[in-house]
Amino acid sequence: xxxxxxxxxxxxxxxxxxxxxxxxxxxxxxxxxxxxxxxxxxxxxxxxxxxxxxxxxxxxxxxxxxxxxxxxxxxxxxxxxxxxxxxxxxxxxxxxxxxxxxxxxxxxxxxxxxxxxxxxxxxxxxxxxxxxxxxxxxxxxxxxxxxxxxxxxxxxxxxxxxxxxxxxxxxxxxxxxxxxxxxxxxxxxxxxxxxxxxxxxxxxxxxxxxxxxxxxxxxxxxxxxxxxxxxxxxxxxxxxxxxxxxxxxxxxxxxxxxxxxxxxxxxxxxxxxxxxxxxxxxxxxxxxxxxxxxxxxxxxxxxxxxxxxxxxxxxxxxxxxxxxxxxxxxxxxxxxxxxxxxxxxxxxxxxxxxxxxxxxxxxxxxxxxxxxxxxxxxxxxxxxxxxxxxxxxxxxxxxxxxxxxxxxxxxxxxxxxxxxxxxxxxxxxxxxxxxxxxxxxxxxxxxxxxxxxxxxxxxxxxxxxxxxxxxxxxxxxxxxxxxxxxxxxxxxxxxxxxxxxxxxxxxxxxxxxxxxxxxxxxxxxxxxxxxxxxxxxxxxxxxxxxxxxxxxxxxxxxxxxxxxxxxxxxxxxxxxxxxxxxxxxxxxxxxxxxxxxxxxxxxxxxxxxxxxxxxxxxxxxxxxxxxxxxxxxxxxxxxxxxxxxxxxxxxxxxxxxxxxxxxxxxxxxxxxxxxxxxxxxxxxxxxxxxxxxxx
Amino acid sequence: xxxxxxxxxxxxxxxxxxxxxxxxxxxxxxxxxxxxxxxxxxxxxxxxxxxxxxxxxxxxxxxxxxxxxxxxxxxxxxxxxxxxxxxxxxxxxxxxxxxxxxxxxxxxxxxxxxxxxxxxxxxxxxxxxxxxxxxxxxxxxxxxxxxxxxxxxxxxxxxxxxxxxxxxxxxxxxxxxxxxxxxxxxxxxxxxxxxxxxxxxxxxxxxxxxxxxxxxxxxxxxxxxxxxxxxxxxxxxxxxxxxxxxxxxxxxxxxxxxxxxxxxxxx
Numbered sequence: 034x035x036x037x038x039x040x041x042x043x044x045x046x047x048x049x050x051x052x053x054x055x056x057x058x059x060x061x062x063x064x065x066x067x068x069x070x071x072x073x074x075x076x077x078x079x080x081x082x083x084x085x086x087x088x089x090x091x092x093x094x095x096x097x098x099x100x101x102x103x104x105x106x107x108x109x110x111x112x113x114x115x116x117x118x119x120x121x122x123x124x125x126x127x128x129x130x131x132x133x134x135x136x137x138x139x140x141x142x143x144x145x146x147x148x149x150x151x152x153x154x155x156x157x158x159x160x161x162x163x164x165x166x167x168x169x170x171x172x173x174x175x176x177x178x179x180x181x182x183x184x185x186x187x188x189x190x191x192x193x194x195x196x197x198x199x200x201x202x203x204x205x206x207x208x209x210x211x212x213x214x215x216x217x218x219x220x221x222x223x224x225x226x227x228x229x230x231x232x233x234x235x236x237x238x239x240x241x242x243x244x245x246x247x248x249x250x251x252x253x254x255x256x257x258x259x260x261x262x263x264x265x266x267x268x269x270x271x272x273x274x275x276x277x278x279x280x281x282x283x284x285x286x287x288x289x290x291x292x293x294x295x296x297x298x299x300x301x302x303x304x305x306x307x308x309x310x311x312x313x314x315x316x317x318x319x320x321x322x323x324x325x326x327x328x329x330x331x332x333x334x335x336x337x338x339x340x341x342x343x344x345x346x347x348x349x350x351x352x353x354x355x356x357x358x359x360x361x362x363x364x365x366x367x368x369x370x371x372x373x374x375x376x377x378x379x380x381x382x383x384x385x386x387x388x389x390x391x392x393x394x395x396x397x398x399x400x401x402x403x404x405x406x407x408x409x410x411x412x413x414x415x416x417x418x419x420x421x422x423x424x425x426x427x428x429x430x431x432x433x434x435x436x437x438x439x440x441x442x443x444x445x446x447x448x449x450x451x452x453x454x455x456x457x458x459x460x461x462x463x464x465x466x467x468x469x470x471x472x473x474x475x476x477x478x479x480x481x482x483x484x485x486x487x488x489x490x491x492x493x494x495x496x497x498x499x500x501x502x503x504x505x506x507x508x509x510x511x512x513x514x515x516x517x518x519x520x521x522x523x524x525x526x527x528x529x530x531x532x533x534x535x536x537x538x539x540x541x542x543x544x545x546x547x548x549x550x551x552x553x554x555x556x557x558x559x560x561x562x563x564x565x566x567x568x569x570x571x572x573x574x575x576x577x578x579x580x581x582x583x584x585x586x587x588x589x590x591x592x593x594x595x596x597x598x599x600x601x602x603x604x605x606x607x608x609x610x611x612x613x614x615x616x617x618x619x620x621x622x623x624x625x626x627x628x629x630x631x632x633x634x635x636x637x638x639x640x641x642x643x644x645x646x647x648x649x650x651x652x653x654x655x656x657x658x659x660x661x662x663x664x665x666x667x668x669x670x671x672x673x674x675x676x677x678x679x680x681x682x683x684x685x686x687x688x689x690x691x692x693x694x695x696x697x698x699x700x701x702x703x704x705x706x707x708x709x710x711x712x713x714x715x716x717x718x719x720x721x722x723x724x725x726x727x728x
Numbered sequence: 729x730x731x732x733x734x735x736x737x738x739x740x741x742x743x744x745x746x747x748x749x750x751x752x753x754x755x756x757x758x759x760x761x762x763x764x765x766x767x768x769x770x771x772x773x774x775x776x777x778x779x780x781x782x783x784x785x786x787x788x789x790x791x792x793x794x795x796x797x798x799x800x801x802x803x804x805x806x807x808x809x810x811x812x813x814x815x816x817x818x819x820x821x822x823x824x825x826x827x828x829x830x831x832x833x834x835x836x837x838x839x840x841x842x843x844x845x846x847x848x849x850x851x852x853x854x855x856x857x858x859x860x861x862x863x864x865x866x867x868x869x870x871x872x873x874x875x876x877x878x879x880x881x882x883x884x885x886x887x888x889x890x891x892x893x894x895x896x897x898x899x900x901x902x903x904x905x906x907x908x909x910x911x912x913x914x915x916x917x918x919x920x921x922x923x924x925x926x927x928x929x930x931x932x933x934x935x936x937x938x939x940x941x942x943x944x945x946x947x948x949x950x951x952x953x954x955x956x957x958x959x960x961x962x963x964x965x966x967x968x969x970x971x972x973x974x975x976x977x978x979x980x981x982x983x984x985x986x987x988x989x990x991x992x993x994x995x
Contacts (some may be wrong), residue, residue, distance in 0.1 A: 052782050089991055371966060581927070587845050595887055595911050597927045599935050612935035614909045614927065616875065616887040633873075633889050635909045635929055664931070666892055666907070692894075692931060 060084045062156070064657065065648045067282060067290075076280040080106070080223075081654050082213075082302040089169070090218045094150050095125040099389055101432050104294040107149045110436060110457050111465045112137045117431050121387075125256040126152040136462045141546050159219045159255040168216040170727040175652060177207040177720045178230065185231060185362065185708030195609070201231030201362045201708060202238065209304060210243065211654070222250040222264075227304045231362030238370075244361050247309065251300035259318040259325070260298045265309040268327060269295035270381060270394040271427025272440035273483030274451045274473075274491055277347075278308055281483040284498075284516065284535065291469040291485050291498050291514075292438055292455060294692070297325065297381065306359030307333040310377060323392075326380040332371035334359070335402070348372065352403045356480065363708065374401035389430035390438075397422045398480070403602045411523040412492070414475040416446045421478055434459040442477075447477035452492050453484055455498075467514075468501040487518045487533070487559075494517055513538035528569045531560035539571060546586070553580040564606050572605040576642065590622035602642040611643025612636065613661050619650065626675035633668045636661035652683035652722040663704075664692040665714070683722035690715045752978070753804055753821070754790045755988040759963015759976035760940025761953025762922035765886035765912025766876065769992070770806035773817040773836045773850055776888040776910065778874030780838035781846035782814045782981075783808045785995050792988035795980065799826045813840040817850065831855040844878035854905060856897055866897035870905055882916040894931065907931045912938075920944045924953070951976065959983065970994045 043384070060081050082105060092101065094116055102113035114136045116603065121125070129147050132138045138146075182190075185201035192198060207230040213223035226243035233239045254259040269277045272293045278569040282290045298314040309331070314575035316325030334355040337348035354373055361370045379396025403419040406412040425442035439454030456470030471486050475493040478484070485490025496518030501512045519532035534557070541551040555578040563572035585594045602609045615634035622628075630650040638644060644662035650671045651657045669687035676682055691714045693702040704711040742768040754771040764775035770788040772779040775810060794800040802823035809816050816927035817836035824830070831854070838848030856866040874888040890908040895905045912926035927937040940953020940961065950966030963976030974990040 042774075106792075583885065585877065585885070586875055588842060591845075593845075593875070593885075596884070596928075597911055597935070610934055612929055614911055614929040614935070616889070616911070618875075633892060635892070635907065635931075637929060637931070666894075669890075690894075704781065 037640065060088070060653060061650065061657070067106065067285065067287060076303050076305055076308070077656050078305075078654050079279055079301075079303040081298075086215075086218075087217065091149050091151045092218075095120065095153065098385065100294065100296050100385075100429065103292070103429070103436075104296050105149070107146050109137065110467075111459050112142075112296075114431060114434065114436055114457065114459055119386070128152060128201055137459075137465075144690065159217075163222060164216045168214055168220075171211075171213050171724065172653040172726075173211040173216075173654070173724045175207075175209050175655065175720065175722040177655075177718065178205050179711075179719075180717045181711055181713055181715075183231075183705070183708060184710040184712075188708075198306065198500040199363045199365055199708065202364070202367075203228070203231050203233040203362065205230050206234075208234075208243075208427055211302075213302065218253055219255055220252050221250070221300055223300070223302060224248050225302065225304055227306070227359075229360055229362065231249060231360070237330065238361065238367050240531055242565075245304070245306045245359060247301060247304075249300045249302065257317050257319060258664055259323055260314070261314040261316075262298050262300060262327075263312075263315040265301040265311050266313075266314050266327075267299050267301045267303075267308075268297070269293075269299070269483070270297060271295060271392065271442075272438065272453045272485065274440045274442040274453060274477075275394045275423045275425030275427075276379065276396055276481055277311055277483035278481050279303070279483070280305075280308070280394075281485075282512065284537070291467055291500060292436075292457065293483065293485065297323070297383075305357050307356050316381075321385050323383040323385065324381070326378070328376075328378040330374075330376050332374050333373050334369050334371060335373040335404075336369055337372050338405075339404075347389060348402055350403045352406060353402075354400070354480070364435075370590060372402070376400075388432065389428065391426070391430075393424065393426050395422070395424040409525075410528070414447070416444075416476070416478045416480070418446065421445045422479075423478060425652065444476075444478040446478050447474075447476035449474040451477040451482075451484060453491075463504040465502040467498075469498040471496055471498075487516070487535070491501075493520050493522045493524065495521065506543045508542055510543075511538070512541065526561045527571060528562055529571050531571055533559040548583070548585050550581075550583040553582070554578070561604075574602065574604045574706070575644070576600060576602045590620060590625075592619040592621075594619070596647070598645050600643055600645065602619075602640065607640075609639035609643050611638040611645055611661075613645040613647065615647065615667075617650075627675040629670070630672075631668070633666070633672045634661070635666050637664050638662055649687070652685060652720060653724070655720065655722070659687075662691070666690040679726050679728075681724040682728075683720070685718075685720040687718045687720075688715060749800065751792070751794055751823075751986070752988070753802070754788070755792070755963060755976035756951065756965065756972040757976075758792070758978050758986070758988045759951030759953060759961050759974070760924045760938070760942060761955045761959065761961045761978070762928075762938035762957075763912060763914075763926040763940050763953060763955075764938075765888060765910045765926045766884045766914040767924060769803065769990075770808045770817065770819070771820045771955040771990075773806055773834050774806075774821075774872070774890075776874040776876060776886040776912070777817070777836050777838055777848035777850045778846050778876035778888065779873055779886060780808055780836060780848050780874075781840045782876065783810060783817075783838075784816050785809050786993060787995075788990055788992040790988060790990050792986065794986045795983045796985055797955075799824070814838070815848075817848075817884075827860040828856065830853045838874070845901050846876050848874045848876075850874075852891075854895075854897070864898055865882065866903065868895040868897050868905055870895045885916050886910070886912045905937075917941075949974070 063084055099117055102116055115137050129152055132143045137487040140354045182205055186205050188200035209227040211225050215221045225247045227241045227245045228234050232244040235242050247262040250263040267278045269279055273281055281293055297316055301309040310329035311331035312329040314327035335351035336353045338350050338352050340349040361367050377398045381394040382449055383390055383392030399422055400419045405417045408416050422445040425440050427440035429438040436457040441452045443450050451473040453471040472495045473491045477492045479490040479492045481492040485495050498516040500514035505511050514537050516535040521530050537555040539551050539553045543549045558573050558575045561574055562569040564570050580598040582596045584594045597614045599612040613636040615632055617632045619630040641662055644660055646658050646660055649657050649659050667689050671685040674682045690705055702714050704716050751764045752758045753774050753788035757767055768779045768782055770786055790804040792802050806819040806822045815838045819834040821832040833853045834850050836850035838846055840846045852870045854868045870891040872890040875888045878884045888910045891905050892907050894904040894907050908930040910926055910928050913920050916922050916925045922956045928936050935955045938955040940951055943950045947967045951963035954960045958981040959978045965974040970993055972992045977987045978983055979985050
């Protein structure tokens with residue numbers, strides 16, 4: 034104990050000064066870290082909301098259980114593992130500075146996480162009288178539009194309303210409205226509304242205003258109530274095989290992302306229009322046992338098929354349901370709007386101990402119209418029908434420096450199974466490893482799943498993934514993964530069982546907190562159809578990617594970043610090249626109410642397979658990934674102005690200027706296709722966001 | 729006959745962009761395989777105008793020939809003048825290729841924003857003319873923006889965007905000047921050895937890498953480099969009082985040798 038006090042004393046002496054950062058900067062930093070290398074779709078609104086929640090309500094690392102520590106987005110799994118081990122060995126942390134004795138934390142990382150965590154128990158117990166006094170309100174609205182107008186708007190401007198021609202019914206403005214109220218970690222409610230560009234606003238199909246409304250009410254840790262959710266909520270359990278309504282990260286630069294850290298029911302604050310449950314969910318905490326149940330009734334979008342008579346008012350079946358739909362701009366899109374009645378109910382039981390947890394989740398789903406996919410051979414084993422059940426058993430244990438986790442799930446369709454089991458090992462001070470095995474049957478129902486894999490669909494896949502993180506030197510880290518996978522049955526664009534592999538490595542150099550550089554290499558091989566006259570055979574497609582990235586904080590508040598990325602896609606029939614180069618300037622003077630950032634980028638992309646993603650500075654909650662799938666220039670200027678302690682404004686202008694092919698006339702060049710087509714070589718985007726907070 | 733064949737090959741490799749993507753503009757950079765985003769001399773007005781802020785007063789002349797062809801040469805004259813943290817630059821380039829003649833006039837200003845950060849902008853006027861009656865005369869204005877920063881005593885970075893708006897040379901048929909983005913770094917490997925490298929992305933060619941080493945011993949400099957456009961290069965430099973000169977040559981795997989010479993005077 035004496036040693037520990039002396040150690041802490043010295044740590045205090047060499048302690049650090051935490052630089053104040055706004056929640057917006059922090060949230061954007063974490064979002065970038067998580068999604069910049071993933072090509073999967075990410076639910077930015079939900080993820081940003083979750084991060085903000087931690088920022089507003091730092092959690093106690095002495096009280097948090099293993100699940101909460103693993104779930105915290107600002108801690109790596111290995112850091113969580115070490116915190117658990119340290120607590121077991123030495124008892125509670127006396128100070129945040131004590132994290133410096135853990136191998137997995139650098140001083141900079143402690144600074145970063147110190148805004149989200151604490152070691153003392155300052156939790157405010159739930160008191161109904163304090164709700165309005167201590168609660169916080171926040172109102173946000175975002176407006177965005179692009180120029181020139183898409184073809185869909187141009188048609189609208191020239192024809193009458195009752196025309197049969199498909200066109201965008203509403204204005205080219207995108208707008209949303211978000212209100213939330215939070216009382217500590219205990220109670221929250223909010224309203225989210227959204228109108229996509231092209232959707233009507235306060236007229237015809239949307240006479241109530243926005244196209245999408247979502248309301249939630251949530252209560253956490255009040256007496257024996259672990260969570261109570263009313264209105265729209267999300268449910269995520271285990272490793273996401275049985276029930277996971279949100280989005281999860283795929284393979285990315287964070288090698289431990291292979292593990293899911295889901296924790297049951299939660300408030301739904303996203304704008305993804307079908308990816309929620311609507312009704313009620315209750316979870317109770319009874320000593321070591323958590324139990325809960327939910328019921329949901331909602332209407333979701335689907336592609337309706339009218340088989341016999343086009344005059345039918347009801348479809349015969351749906352060819353698909355859209356878990357992430359929400360575009361209702363044209364007459365045909367409006368026909369699919371909320372066409373499917375969807376009822377779901379289920380329960381879970383979870384036993385927790387010092388070692389970890391084991392639980393089971395089971396649910397039933399009934400839909401009004403059957404879901405029948407197209408007759409393509411690759412759909413032969415896919416779910417069809419209007420009712421199914423799924424049950425899963427999941428676990429997550431910590432044994433010394435090992436974290437074992439997994440889930441096995443059974444779905445009622447063809448009695449199909451899915452399994453994912455993995456482990457994280459902290460082998461030594463400098464070496465961390467992860468391994469995950471998955472085996473998803475070809476008939477396993479993929480609706481509302483988020484299993485780890487090559488595709489997040491958790492079906493028709495078997496694979497083994499191993500990740501590593503090695504501290505080569507004080508300033509040098511080597512990290513990466515190798516993933517081997519195969520599909521026992523056919524897939525879209527693969528008319529035979531196929532296989533592939535994915536290798537990713539990064540050498541990261543960070544000599545000080547001002548400068549960081551890395552080189553990243555990735556090669557991924559997949560198989561797809563190749564051949565003529567309807568006789569296909571499989572060919573290997575290999576995409577080799579390289580990236581050099583540097584970040585330099587040249588002075589307080591000024592950061593310069595640049596990147597060069599290039600790739601080559603090689604198949605039997607072609608070899609294409611893509612590259613991207615950019616320079617960023619980020620100006621965030623400490624203590625000033627004005628932030629400015631800008632980028633100039635140029636991409637040269639030979640085919641869509643060579644497309645490159647980049648993370649851009651955007652207003653809070655806005656989607657930050659840009660796809661460079663064209664030859665041309667991309668630039669933006671984004672600013673944030675803190676008008677008063679309560680009022681923030683974001684302004685952003687971005688432009689993509691495409692190069693017309695040398696053998697085509699520039700005047701005839703179009704960006705996009707169909708109704709989204711824009712005539713010309715430039716596309717400009719204007720964004721305005723406003724936030725008003727009442728603390 | 730051989731000359732015709734070489735000219736034909738040049739046209740295959742370069743003609744599409746020859747009017748707008750100039751060859752390496754000075755002997756020092758040529759000796760480094762074309763790496764020049766962080767190389768500090770008056771020719772930086774074209775390679776990375778941001779570095780000019782770290783330049784003293786001086787004038788430089790460059791003469792070069794490409795692949796031993798008298799039809800393909802270039803002359804450049806650059807001057808810089810520094811006042812406090814601001815440097816003004818001026819340059820003239822003349823680069824004929826057979827029937828085509830390209831002249832470029834540049835006016836630049838670069839400023840140190842901090843001890844280790846500078847930015848610059850150059851305004852350029854391009855004149856394209858041809859004795860071939862098929863081609864019309866085309867004039868255009870363009871600009872280039874550059875930035876240079878010193879991470880520490882050993883490591884520097886530079887970035888330049890040249891003509892990002894792709895100015896038009898002629899309307900019909902539409903022809904635009906090439907845009908070029910250059911990101912480079914130099915690292916002091918030891919007391920007198922510096923490693924230079926650039927990644928260059930232009931609108932007409934795929935991403936290319938240029939790298940080279942410069943070894944300095946007393947008044948002498950020896951350079952060697954290569955680039956992924958199939959070229960290797962060598963160079964020498966000598967400095968005496970306010971005068972210096974550099975020679976460099978590159979060898980292209982197909983097209984042959986390109987010599988270049990700089991004469992510099994600092995005041």
